[in-house]
Amino acid sequence: MEIIIPVILAIVAAFYFFNRSHFSPLPRRVSRATENTELIKVLLNLDDESLKKLFHLYGEQFGDGAARYARQTYLKWKAGEVRPNRETFRRFLLQLPKVMSFDLKCEVLRELREAYCARDSHRLTVYTDNWKEPLRPLVESIIEKAESAELPPFLQQRLRWLAEEDMEIAQVILAKSQARQSLEALSMLKEEFSNIEHLLDNTVGRRQVTHVLRLPLGTITLKIRKR
Amino acid sequence: MDDEIDDLVPQKQSLFPMTADDIVDNALHNLDEKQAQEVTKKAADEIVKIAVEKRKAEYRSDRAQEEMRNLINNANLLDQKVDDYRINSTFETATGTTSVEIKKSKSNTLILIAAIALFLLLAVILLVTRI
Numbered sequence: 001m002e003i004i005i006p007v008i009l010a011i012v013a014a015f016y017f018f019n020r021s022h023f024s025p026l027p028r029r030v031s032r033a034t035e036n037t038e039l040i041k042v043l044l045n046l047d048d049e050s051l052k053k054l055f056h057l058y059g060e061q062f063g064d065g066a067a068r069y070a071r072q073t074y075l076k077w078k079a080g081e082v083r084p085n086r087e088t089f090r091r092f093l094l095q096l097p098k099v100m101s102f103d104l105k106c107e108v109l110r111e112l113r114e115a116y117c118a119r120d121s122h123r124l125t126v127y128t129d130n131w132k133e134p135l136r137p138l139v140e141s142i143i144e145k146a147e148s149a150e151l152p153p154f155l156q157q158r159l160r161w162l163a164e165e166d167m168e169i170a171q172v173i174l175a176k177s178q179a180r181q182s183l184e185a186l187s188m189l190k191e192e193f194s195n196i197e198h199l200l201d202n203t204v205g206r207r208q209v210t211h212v213l214r215l216p217l218g219t220i221t222l223k224i225r226k227r
Numbered sequence: 228m229d230d231e232i233d234d235l236v237p238q239k240q241s242l243f244p245m246t247a248d249d250i251v252d253n254a255l256h257n258l259d260e261k262q263a264q265e266v267t268k269k270a271a272d273e274i275v276k277i278a279v280e281k282r283k284a285e286y287r288s289d290r291a292q293e294e295m296r297n298l299i300n301n302a303n304l305l306d307q308k309v310d311d312y313r314i315n316s317t318f319e320t321a322t323g324t325t326s327v328e329i330k331k332s333k334s335n336t337l338i339l340i341a342a343i344a345l346f347l348l349l350a351v352i353l354l355v356t357r358i
Contacts, residue, residue: 102265102266103272165258166265169266173266173270173273174273176273177273181277184280184284185321185322188284188288188321189322191321192321195291195292195295195320199295199299199327202299202303203303203306203329204302205302205312205330205331206329206330206331208327208328209325209327209328210326211326212326213322213323214323219323
């Protein structure tokens with residue numbers, strides 16, 4: 001009898017060990033330095049034109065030497081090879097936004113939204129003759145998410161400039177823009193399904209078709225079959 | 228907007244160009260003139276950006292269609308010439324990435340048939356020996 005309890009415990013432990021990826025991990029506390037490094041990385045994901053404007057502004061505000069160092073080091077910051085110090089963080093993400101154009105701030109905000117707004121990921125099996133119905137609820141949820149997505153509170157507390165009036169408007173512009181991008185993408189799905197159906201109709205053998213639908217705030221992986 | 232997307236997307240959805248007016252109105256009320264101008268410009272830029280992205284997506288779609296046609300031809304040619312083949316292709320399309328795998332394996336089918344036949348034979352032998 002006394003052997004039953006250890007056996008049950010061993011089974012439970014083994015079950016947890018082999019399925020540990022399905023259990024939600026405890027929220028990880030990230031140090032301030034790591035948080036700063038991540039934020040700098042996100043900032044440096046700006047497109048080339050915006051990055052050029054950013055470094056120009058950096059030079060204007062903090063001198064040519066500082067700008068030269070930033071230009072030389074930014075790839076290492078981005079790759080995580082060099083950890084930016086607190087001063088670098090303050091300059092890039094607290095002081096520069098005060099003098100950035102609205103356009104540049106919007107681009108920074110776009111990167112922050114890309115990195116910090118939660119993204120959805122769905123998987124679904126659909127048939128070429130009936131894909132709209134099962135896809136509809138996911139589409140609705142992703143578009144709604146694009147409209148309502150907000151940056152996490154910790155970020156808004158750290159980057160106070162995000163709460164200013166012009167940034168609230170920027171949030172609305174970007175949210176509407178992302179929702180619109182999702183709609184535009186979806187408007188092209190019918191043609192893509194028609195292409196896939198044509199492929200399935202005109203080939204023999206065992207066919208497996210997967211389409212990863214990428215939307216601004218989520219992805220839907222569709223396994224496509226023909227009846 | 229196309230009919231098919233009207234099917235997919237809830238009709239209550241308000242679209243960007245309509246609400247952009249509201250955003251600009253708000254900006255004009257609460258921001259100074261320079262800021263309001265910047266907001267108006269950014270909203271217009273976003274509309275242009277979306278249009279450009281749509282063109283790029285259409286281009287990707289045309290190219291994917293062409294590549295899929297080539298894949299169909301190649302797969303059918305291969306099917307006429309060999310018994311076993313496997314083709315893996317990936318296409319960058321307007322909305323994402325499509326991955327296709329086409330495979331045919333006569334030898335695998337033969338192995339499967341042989342295995343089933345063997346299993347049936349064993350079952351029959353067992354039945355006969357029990358009787």
